[in-house]
Amino acid sequence: MVPLEIVGFVVSPAHAYEGRPSDGPRPVATEQPDAVEVRAGHGVVGDRYAGRAAHREAAVTVLAVEALEAVAAELGVPPFDPAAARRTILTRGLEVEALRGREFAIDSGDGPVLLGGGRPAAPCSWMDAVLAPGAHAALRGRAGVRCAALSSGxxxxxxATVTVTDGLGDPDPARAGLPHRRRLAV
Incomplete structure (x- = not known):
């Protein structure tokens, strides 16, 4: 069990970063609630990725704010608003990138919520427009992890605390970034 802090949530019913970055983000009602409800096989209630078949294995995104702080320092700009990265769960003290291919549970006091870490949450070119020039490239490999919601809560x-529940990541590099699922011998 590893302690961490959940510092933010971003829940939005639609994409704000569509079209050309030069046109600016779409005006979309985005919530930054104090709590979110996660539903197994669905995602975060009210979020744009929840319940969509194409995003079932990637309905929840987790990002360490330390990655944003490091990029801002590297680019020599003031700290970014973490919500501008539009990741569902923003954490401090969690090595998020190590959760790719792992099943893990986050517990913030109401019981554990099991997530299946999958592929990287790749940054888009919008990061140069909404964070700072160069942020898109600087965030590659550290922009978070897309996860499947494996339990509700x-x-x-x-x-909060995080517990890795699968015991091991997927050792097959060909599966890097894909959710690890235990295979049972029959």
């Missing part, structure tokens, strides 16, 4: 802002 509530996550809240504040102190």
């Amino acid at each position: 509530t996550l809240r802002l504040g102190p």
Whole structure:
């Protein structure tokens, strides 16, 4: 069990970063609630990725704000608003990139919520427009992890713990970035 802090949530019913970055983000009602409801096989209730078949294995995104802080420092710009990256769960103190291909549970006090870490949450070119020039390239490999919601529950802002539940990542490099699923011998 590893302690961490959940520092933010971003829940939006639609994409804000569509079209040309020069046109600016679409005006979309985006919530930054104190808590989110995660539903197994669905995602975060009210979010644009929830319940969509194409995103079933990637309905929840997790990002360490330390990655944004490091990129801002490298680019020599003021700290970014973490919500501008539009990741569902923003954490501090969690080595998010190590969760690719792992099943893990986050517990913020209401019981564990099991997630299946999958492929990287690749940054888009919008990051240069909404964060700072160069942010798109600088975030590659550290822009978070897309996850499947494997159990239902509530996550809240504040102190939490994470437990890796699968015991091991997928050792096959050909599967890098894909959710690890245990295979049972029959």
